[in-house]
Amino acid sequence: MPDKTVRRRRALLGLLVVLSLLLLTAYFGEAPSGRLHAVQRDFLTVVSPLQDGANKALKPVRDLFDWFGNAAHAKSQLAQSVKETDKLRRELVADQAEKRTEHQLLALYHLDQLGVNDYRPVTAEVVYNAPNIWYSTVTIDKGESAGVRVNDPVIDGEGLVGKVAQVAPDGALVDLITDSSMGVTARIGTSNATGLLQPKVGEPGDLQLLYLPANQASVGEYVVTAGTVAPPPYESLYPPGLLIGKVSSVNEESAYESVTVRPVANLHDLGIVQVLTSGAGTRPSNLSQLAASLPAGQSAPSGEQLASTQVGG
Amino acid sequence: MKGAASSSLALRLAAFALIVVFFQVGVVSELPVFGVDADLCSLLVAFVGLTCGSSVGAACGFAVGLLVDLALLQTLGLTSLILTLIGYWCGRLRELRDPQAALTPLIVGAVASAVALVGYSLMEFMLGVDAPVSFELLRQIVLGVLVNTILALPMWALTRRALEGALPEDARRRRRRRSYTTGGLSPLIKP
Numbered sequence: 001m002p003d004k005t006v007r008r009r010r011a012l013l014g015l016l017v018v019l020s021l022l023l024l025t026a027y028f029g030e031a032p033s034g035r036l037h038a039v040q041r042d043f044l045t046v047v048s049p050l051q052d053g054a055n056k057a058l059k060p061v062r063d064l065f066d067w068f069g070n071a072a073h074a075k076s077q078l079a080q081s082v083k084e085t086d087k088l089r090r091e092l093v094a095d096q097a098e099k100r101t102e103h104q105l106l107a108l109y110h111l112d113q114l115g116v117n118d119y120r121p122v123t124a125e126v127v128y129n130a131p132n133i134w135y136s137t138v139t140i141d142k143g144e145s146a147g148v149r150v151n152d153p154v155i156d157g158e159g160l161v162g163k164v165a166q167v168a169p170d171g172a173l174v175d176l177i178t179d180s181s182m183g184v185t186a187r188i189g190t191s192n193a194t195g196l197l198q199p200k201v202g203e204p205g206d207l208q209l210l211y212l213p214a215n216q217a218s219v220g221e222y223v224v225t226a227g228t229v230a231p232p233p234y235e236s237l238y239p240p241g242l243l244i245g246k247v248s249s250v251n252e253e254s255a256y257e258s259v260t261v262r263p264v265a266n267l268h269d270l271g272i273v274q275v276l277t278s279g280a281g282t283r284p285s286n287l288s289q290l291a292a293s294l295p296a297g298q299s300a301p302s303g304e305q306l307a308s309t310q311v312g313g
Numbered sequence: 314m315k316g317a318a319s320s321s322l323a324l325r326l327a328a329f330a331l332i333v334v335f336f337q338v339g340v341v342s343e344l345p346v347f348g349v350d351a352d353l354c355s356l357l358v359a360f361v362g363l364t365c366g367s368s369v370g371a372a373c374g375f376a377v378g379l380l381v382d383l384a385l386l387q388t389l390g391l392t393s394l395i396l397t398l399i400g401y402w403c404g405r406l407r408e409l410r411d412p413q414a415a416l417t418p419l420i421v422g423a424v425a426s427a428v429a430l431v432g433y434s435l436m437e438f439m440l441g442v443d444a445p446v447s448f449e450l451l452r453q454i455v456l457g458v459l460v461n462t463i464l465a466l467p468m469w470a471l472t473r474r475a476l477e478g479a480l481p482e483d484a485r486r487r488r489r490r491r492s493y494t495t496g497g498l499s500p501l502i503k504p
Binding site: 019 | 372385389
């Protein structure tokens, strides 16, 4: 009798381990359009209303904990914010004259300054945060039915958050900018030199701007998306000028600088986000059409130049 | 009678596991403590193994892992594999040693969390995630174990409360209790 129990127990363990390994192998080997991924998406569709309900019901609990955390954090940020405000006020005065000139130039080409609203933003609520350091993802409550597609950029009130990785009818999975699969063409706010922004290996909360020419960055400067810098069909997924983060340190290695960037968006406490659904390369293609329509000898301002007129994405 | 008891246990387990998983992904994962998130799922599976035995622990681990992977669109089977082993080992601990010390849940919770975090890291490395063994990773694991250890006792009490009345009666434990209550093994009573 005990032998039978032992055999049954071991058989169950073996079965469950083999089943897990089979699932793991099959999932890891298949394409994102495969069956197991489809099952996950279907599951998400079924449980999204539940998630949404649970999220709303448990919000007071989260808010209570947040309140304690935020109160402590706010105190430490106050002094820094006062210093930054003074610095920004001085910069603002200097920039206003320059901005007026740029507006006049843009008006010459009949181009208005494009804001986020021009990218058809869809507002969504974050219903799930991945609970470990290996997955920098969140799940939102808007999907295909709201016009959200794979690779659409996602922002919040502070800056770029990530891009859509998988879509279900009523939900989507967003890869955050700190996810190991991400790479964004970015530039320092005050310069036109671009680099590749990737998660910093071994520092899950930080990003690293690579391949930036030397002496381009200094600590405290803002980093924004560069938009498209390659010819079609290699348009960037991200519109130019979206704020990503702030330079926290600069390492000068060889001919290129490696800059550590701290994201401005609080990626661990996302509530409401916006998905820019207008599609990749929209603005640069508009500019290309415009350039084609201009008389010979004139050229349209580049996405980079336009981006410099945007504030904060 | 036995069938009714096990179906009652299965129902309670399923309901409790669902609540814990939703609470984990909906609330706990958005409330970092010391910069890390608590992992209630590994605690749940360890304590189910510790109260119900290895088979139930392993099955619960598999189901909870699958639910987490499905809900978070993670690699299917990864969490299941780790939680199945945790549930099984905690169940075996109960079957072989039946520890009764007050600190047992605390130690089991800490060890289960450490196994889950280290196991997860190892699996991710094997699956090709590009990350070195850094101080940050070590810090996350140590702090994760610490936070889970703090939560172990309340989680143990919750698990016991949720499953109370539906737990299987272990013959060995029953025998031991009988012999103590009748004074058979008490060192204070002379034969």
